[in-house]
Amino acid sequence: MVISKAPVVSTREIHENIFLLEARCPVVASQIKPGQFCNIKITEFSSPLLRRPFSVCDVNGNSIYFMFNIFGEGTKLLSRKREGDTVNILAPLGNGFTIEGDYEHAIIVAGGLGAAPFPFLTKKLDGKKISTFIGGRTANDVITYGMENIQTATEDGSLGFKGNVVQLLKNNLPEIKKHKTRIFSCGPNPMLRALKEFCIENEIECQASTECAMACGFGICQGCPIETAEKDKYLLVCKDGPVFDVRDVII
Amino acid sequence: MSVDLSVNIGNLKLQNPVILASGTVGYGNEISNFTDLSKIGAIVTKSISLKPRKGNPPQRIVETPSGMLNAIGLANVGLEVFINEKIPFLREVNSTVICNIAASTIEEYVECTKALNDHDTIKAFEINVSCPNVKEGGLTFGNDTNAVGRITEKVRAATGKPVIIKRTPNVATISESAKVVKQEGGDAVSAINTLVGTAFNIRTRKPKIFNVTGGLSGPAIKPVALAKVLEISRNVEIPIIGIGGIVDWSDAVEFMIAGSTAFQIGTINFINPNAGLEIIEGLEKYCEETSISKLSELTASYQI
Ligand SMILES: Cc1cc2nc3c(=O)[nH]c(=O)nc-3n(C[C@H](O)[C@H](O)[C@H](O)COP(=O)(O)OP(=O)(O)OC[C@H]3O[C@@H](n4cnc5c(N)ncnc54)[C@H](O)[C@@H]3O)c2cc1C
Ligand SMILES: Cc1cc2nc3c(=O)[nH]c(=O)nc-3n(C[C@H](O)[C@H](O)[C@H](O)COP(=O)(O)O)c2cc1C
Ligand code: FES
Numbered sequence: 411m412v413i414s415k416a417p418v419v420s421t422r423e424i425h426e427n428i429f430l431l432e433a434r435c436p437v438v439a440s441q442i443k444p445g446q447f448c449n450i451k452i453t454e455f456s457s458p459l460l461r462r463p464f465s466v467c468d469v470n471g472n473s474i475y476f477m478f479n480i481f482g483e484g485t486k487l488l489s490r491k492r493e494g495d496t497v498n499i500l501a502p503l504g505n506g507f508t509i510e511g512d513y514e515h516a517i518i519v520a521g522g523l524g525a526a527p528f529p530f531l532t533k534k535l536d537g538k539k540i541s542t543f544i545g546g547r548t549a550n551d552v553i554t555y556g557m558e559n560i561q562t563a564t565e566d567g568s569l570g571f572k573g574n575v576v577q578l579l580k581n582n583l584p585e586i587k588k589h590k591t592r593i594f595s596c597g598p599n600p601m602l603r604a605l606k607e608f609c610i611e612n613e614i615e616c617q618a619s620t621e622c623a624m625a626c627g628f629g630i631c632q633g634c635p636i637e638t639a640e641k642d643k644y645l646l647v648c649k650d651g652p653v654f655d656v657r658d659v660i661i
Numbered sequence: 662m663s664v665d666l667s668v669n670i671g672n673l674k675l676q677n678p679v680i681l682a683s684g685t686v687g688y689g690n691e692i693s694n695f696t697d698l699s700k701i702g703a704i705v706t707k708s709i710s711l712k713p714r715k716g717n718p719p720q721r722i723v724e725t726p727s728g729m730l731n732a733i734g735l736a737n738v739g740l741e742v743f744i745n746e747k748i749p750f751l752r753e754v755n756s757t758v759i760c761n762i763a764a765s766t767i768e769e770y771v772e773c774t775k776a777l778n779d780h781d782t783i784k785a786f787e788i789n790v791s792c793p794n795v796k797e798g799g800l801t802f803g804n805d806t807n808a809v810g811r812i813t814e815k816v817r818a819a820t821g822k823p824v825i826i827k828r829t830p831n832v833a834t835i836s837e838s839a840k841v842v843k844q845e846g847g848d849a850v851s852a853i854n855t856l857v858g859t860a861f862n863i864r865t866r867k868p869k870i871f872n873v874t875g876g877l878s879g880p881a882i883k884p885v886a887l888a889k890v891l892e893i894s895r896n897v898e899i900p901i902i903g904i905g906g907i908v909d910w911s912d913a914v915e916f917m918i919a920g921s922t923a924f925q926i927g928t929i930n931f932i933n934p935n936a937g938l939e940i941i942e943g944l945e946k947y948c949e950e951t952s953i954s955k956l957s958e959l960t961a962s963y964q965i
Contacts, residue, residue: 411694413935451932456727456880456908461932500934625722625729626931629691631684632707632736633722642715644736649691 411628412437413500418491419473425553427479428523429489431497436472438501444531445506445594445619445653448476449627450488451498458484461500463624463648465527465596468556474499477526477555503627504652507594507617509534515589518542519575519605521597522551527619529556531594539589541582545575545601576604583612595619599661606656616656622647636660664948665955666941668702668923670900671823671848673785675702675757675923677944678956679913679937682904682927683708683761683787683827684733688747689754695934698756700941702923706747708763708789711773713739723860723869728881728906729928730858732872735763740776752782759825763789767808767815774819785823787851788816809838813845823848825902828889830856830882835889836896843899850893851902851925853886879928880906887919894920894961908936910943917959
């Protein structure tokens, strides 16, 4: 874990209201794994006060990339960062996706901005058969940047399958059953819940990246609890997660 | 010129007045990745209770203008795990450890103090009679000056180590209870704990944190905290550990001028986990520039 003042290389709008920020940060670029995140102090001032957590979207040489939308004040300021500005990064944080293991088929399931960690994961899954399922409410929410072998689902039917992404996955069950599969997922909680049910029913391994409001991002504030399958115990999203085996947590 | 940064709180001598506040550094493990705890004046543990506490459901925190609300609900590992798993690490990092205790009865405060008294890693106790986020005990004790007196008296009797009573700002006159702490043999008061606050989501009309209200901390509370420190300083002769919204050395100087012997930093640790060491450097420079040879001269040096 390091704190690094990283120069911004560029910020591009790659999709309507979706930004990709590239920052030069060799120490983090060399250490970080897919699914891990960075806690970013956006300005030097006391407003916004806290750091903001972002998944690492991609790594290329000394550069790391973040994908985000304008949600509130912090992300608005972040979207305006240009060459010559800096971002203060605390990283790498959390446990990322477990890529190693005995499986042939990697399936990525993303909802909306849940796509953020997957360009980097896709790169690191070298050698596996990859299928990507991306869902959103409308065509505009579907972000395919940096991913491959994609099927899409939209609730209004404006792009791809009409319905949600887990229904689309169900339709592909016969194909999925042919290989030993591991699912990597990130997205809104209702999607993750439906996915968890599907995976448990069909005995498919599934890792999900979860979210929670955070103050520190590295385990000192106790601000980010997630309920565990064994009752009466919380884990911390920042330190024990954000990626969990779906069987271990209550989403 | 070499500057003497050391301060004394009762018979507790600190190499400098920078203390890491309870609940903002866990038990030291994680923050030691970013900062050298052996150089910090002292570290206060997360509040320990007799039994482990699960804490409140999410959402536990939310940012507010220049501050944050938290309702962690005193989530902690409990006395037994603290002794077996956390103290060994704290011993190793060679830091001055102040153990913060939270309880819902006077007997529980005493039992915890006794159980920890023999551990020489723990150099002092800070008694949290002021947590706003648990239903029983905590704040209700904190609001009752008589109860604060009784707790001080009983804990005092249970240990020879310095006893610091942590005060809530959620009372009309904080100096009254500081007087009682002094009368009953407390060595110092630390002030302030967080201020009760809330925030709503305007779309759902629901509170942003599950517990409805939480404790406000960060730069937003600094002026309130300074006024409380000043109030105690002008009315009671007892060492004060100032807390509330400190982010850099200049805030720290302000707290010392207002009457603090030492001070604690909380929320800033989440943002800059090396803030403590940076503050020490800043204090040293400030003393050199203003020809102060002993930092403790600053305490209560207000010109009013
Ligand atoms: C592990 C992790 C990875 C993330 N990765 C990405 C990413 O790659 N791209 C992206 O666009 N967004 C990501 N997010 C969400 C991102 O952190 C928030 O969108 C961002 O904090 C919004 O900041 P703001 O100032 O614009 O919004 P504001 O609403 O002004 O402020 C955000 C505040 O809301 C609180 N908050 C409440 N609920 C949440 C929640 N579920 N998640 C985060 N903060 C919350 C935070 O404490 C924060 O202080 C991630 C969140 C987490 C926890
Ligand atoms: C997330 C969080 C958890 C806290 N937990 C405790 C606690 O367990 N016991 C305690 O006495 N104070 C606790 N506090 C209060 C701090 O120790 C401190 O009094 C307060 O945050 C004000 O200082 P600051 O503005 O520098 O943060 C907590 C504060 C925060 C922000
Ligand atoms: S965000 Fe502080 S413990 Fe997880």
